[in-house]
Amino acid sequence: MPRTVEILQSYGVGDDLLRKGHRAYFFCNYNYDPATAGIKFSSKLQGINEPTAQHKCCILHHQGFIESLLLSGLLQAGVKVERACKPVKMALSEDESEFDNPKAYPVKLVLEHAAAAPGTPSTEAVRAKFVVGADGAHSWVRRTLDIAMEGDSTSRVWGAIDFTPLPSSTFPDWRNIATVNARDAGLMLIPREDGKVRLYIELGTEDALPRDARGRPDTSGLSPAALLDIARGVFKPYTLETRPEDVEWWTAYIVGQRVAARFAEKRRVFIVGDACHTHSPKGGQGMNVSISDGHNLAWKIAHVLKSWSPMSLLDTYEAERRPFAQELIAFDRWYAEGFSAKARAKLVADTADGAGVALPGPLEAFLSFSAITTGVGIHYAASAITSPTSSPEPGAAAPGPFALMPGKRVPPHALVRVADRRPLTLQDALPADGRARLLVFSGALTGADDAARMVSIERAVKALVDRVWKERFALVVVLARVGDATPYLDVPMGLREDWTSVLVDAVSPFSNESGGAYAALGVPASGQIVVKLEQYLHGWMI
């Protein structure tokens, strides 16, 4: 999803995803047609239409690949992930004063090394400043903290299978995202890299499954052949042809629609991703939301460790992500409704005349939630780090989609870099390197008057940064306009120590025509300074 691509890009690990991922531009919908007792094409819509999404498509690659991007980014930073190592015991300090001290190690853990060399101990006791449980739907960390999952008690069973269809398969939309609703079953098709596809096949509620000896739903009777048989039934009258050797992977699993009651314990132990929210795979949200959780939490822990922020900053993680997870579950319930047996039954009843109408729009549902599902429209509530210091003028127009707003991500508005005229976006100038940014919208620089004004801006910025924060902040200068003959040297040196951070609103390397950046970002032509923490904005005028 677009926001996830932005996050990976901001860490410098997104390029391979852009290069190798499959791009899905369209979402298709096929529904049951009583006239033929098979499915029929219903609609095809542009899947991503958020104006601020830089790529108007979903970019798809399997989870192992995304993990390899993150692992290689970590390796470049000198961090090696240890596998075959899991916590088996966790206890928090009984000395309450330790929790307020960011230098303390108040979490005691026992780790078990599954692959310990013979003769070396297989367990290891460690003390940690922070623990993050990114350990999935069955999270050990969550259970150890005794955090309840709140939500639906009935759970649905999904099959997932990855394979390459043969060209002789007659279903026409293998390379688009598709929701397919037959009379008795439904599935979702996600095209993958290298011509593969993934199907998510709804297998009913867990009550429909036999129970194993311990009373748990038993998926062991399932197989790739069984899943493909169900899918073939759904696709009729179209065909799905594949060979056993073209099946790459399959699974079956039970999902609830649940959110953890808490995301954190004593500001020291956190849970992220599937450990704190589970939902159906249909919205394509699982990994996307989980990566956003991690991105939200990581910089906050870093700022606390560097003594740049008080421990209370960490409270904003749950305050921001838990309401978002709840919104997502609400979406998931509504969206999944379009696939349910009840909805299918209603469809059949409603269309007794055989006309074959569409279900009440799962695609439209997806698109109406697209600020959430794409991730680019997430808007966190006001807090210590998201309150604006100024209010909009009375009678001012509503902010447009690109407007800089406290609590929203900085949008990727197109700009041009002054020194080399390279086109880029405002986001490209804001890598997630741990530093906050002073975005200096300094107005136009076209003549001697402007040059003099720039010098006073340089002085103001220097005073501000020297006084308040120093190493935490990097500058990004966005000029409203430069003249065709404006020398780059007219930007005062204090504002251009890093030539890559001086940008201008222009439509192309070869033209100084304005691309309307100031107006779109909601910045007055006279200029503004905007303070940006990792994901948030505070704003005030200079």
Added chain:
Amino acid sequence: MPRTVEILQSYGVGDDLLRKGHRAYFFCNYNYDPATAGIKFSSKLQGINEPTAQHKCCILHHQGFIESLLLSGLLQAGVKVERACKPVKMALSEDESEFDNPKAYPVKLVLEHAAAAPGTPSTEAVRAKFVVGADGAHSWVRRTLDIAMEGDSTSRVWGAIDFTPLPSSTFPDWRNIATVNARDAGLMLIPREDGKVRLYIELGTEDALPRDARGRPDTSGLSPAALLDIARGVFKPYTLETRPEDVEWWTAYIVGQRVAARFAEKRRVFIVGDACHTHSPKGGQGMNVSISDGHNLAWKIAHVLKSWSPMSLLDTYEAERRPFAQELIAFDRWYAEGFSAKARAKLVADTADGAGVALPGPLEAFLSFSAITTGVGIHYAASAITSPTSSPEPGAAAPGPFALMPGKRVPPHALVRVADRRPLTLQDALPADGRARLLVFSGALTGADDAARMVSIERAVKALVDRVWKERFALVVVLARVGDATPYLDVPMGLREDWTSVLVDAVSPFSNESGGAYAALGVPASGQIVVKLEQYLHGWMI
């Protein structure tokens, strides 16, 4: 240069260059101004303006990086390059009949391993089918074959130095390509990746240098500090500030403007790159032309080895690349003239009134040769592999820049892939994988009549490919238009076995409006089949 980027992309190794290279959009010119006795800004022009160049900029990275792209591409293909290994003896077979047999090994070589393990022999005798001397201006292969270099006997000395300028340096165009002509010296500035720059500094003819004991020009008196001092003199009144630790690399070398009398011996030993042509670095051509040489030769050797082509195919290497090298030298002479001491003297004389005019346009010279310098306009003469089988209609309009022409490269016209609506260019569908292509411009596919016609095209193509060549050819289908509701399945299966090779002329993923591809490519609306070898076109109508 654009054509080199295309070639690297076609081998699947260009993405990292696009990602990490510096992009230079402008070429600047600074000339001597007698009024101030310093340089003065003269002109700034868009550097790459060839309409068919996909990136309108030069993309710059150092040679070691480009080599690493090629090496990693080779590694992925299972080829490891042996270093510290050089030929010391080469002899061609005395049995003439061997030369006509592509399975024979008529070249005997003795290789010397500089890093042989103690106790193992340091030399090794091998027999080769083919030998390619890519061994630089002092080519051992060329000398062993006794091939003369033809051209200028006087040679110029250039210094080259890589460094990072400090932000306090006042020269305004570090991030653009710049030619700078002072009164007594001149230089060329090439911005590099990561904020570095390279300067090529003209140091005069080799006669100006002292001689060493063996009578060769002696560059040992030079140093980075000496080169930077000369450069500082050229840049006046602007400053160049850098620290010794910011100097990355430097060299001084002598270049002639020479072309080898032959590029091959007995269709078995070839020379490429600097081994067959040397010229000044000012056109930025050295590595570009050399990579093109290799690309031109490689597929021909492959086709001969696979018995797809007679040995005579190899004659086209010299027939195509040597005239091109000669054209390049002609350009280099004209271009270098703008930097010469004589031109500078003339400038000073002409501008005795102190007005400070531009030299007779080195930038304009560069741009007027841009079909050659960018590489995208190279047009090889007619030959067995480049002759058209049809002539233009009398009175037909002159072909536009995107027109498919025998002897020119296939241009990267924008298209959309039918199955997933991904935007790409015609070149993206033509990777350099050793296979030739049948480009099937099949006309529109919007209704039942078209679908029937497509079936007859499928039959014709199948007959053609089965009869003439089979494994050598892959299909690429370019539809003129599809209807908004045209099912992908209407493309007959024989034309869509590879879904990634079915394209359509459309402006975006979301619109079927024509991008004018057929007209621009010079293909009739009724359709055409075009046969493409690695770089060339034959065309005929169906």
